[in-house]
Each structure stands twice: as C-alpha cells, then as structure tokens.
Amino acid sequence: MQAKKRLPPRSTVDLSDLKQAKALRRIRLSEGEVCRIVERTGASIAAIGKEVALQRANRLPPPADVPAAAVIAATETAPDQLSSGDVAAA
16 A cells, blocks of 8 residues: 655745745745745744745835924815805814
8 A cells, every 4th residue: 555645734845845945936035035034034934924024124115204294284274264165064
C-alpha cells in the first residue's frame, strides 16, 4: 500500500520550494527583500504579510502641513451670508 504524500503546512513558506517562492511575487518585493523578511519574522505567511504592510505604511508620504483651523474656516460660511431659506433649515 502506498503512503500518502505529506503536504507542507499551508501557514508557512518554504523558500527552497520554487513554486512557493514564485507565489510570493504577488507582494511585489524582490527576492532579497522577501528573504530578509523571512529571516527577521520567520516563515509564517501571516508574519510576512504584516511585515510587508508595515513597510508599505512606513513608505507613505507624510501628511500635508495644513492647520486644522484654516481648513475649518475655509469650509464654514458665516451666519449673515446664509439666505433666509437656509436659516429656517439650519
């Protein structure tokens, strides 16, 4: 009787397996970057995904320096500028 072929765990990545390494291309990182992430976090797919998300979040540009008061003042209308129909609705 033939023994069943043992499947690798689905929650980990084996970079020595060419098919699994190719599947990681969807995260759009170079092979070296993926290897560094695996060395740092381990072979867990969840840990790799979290690390990739963290790296992408750190690459986001900083928010524009717009004072909050200036934004609010630019969108507000003064009560004397409202028409009589708007006052009844407000």
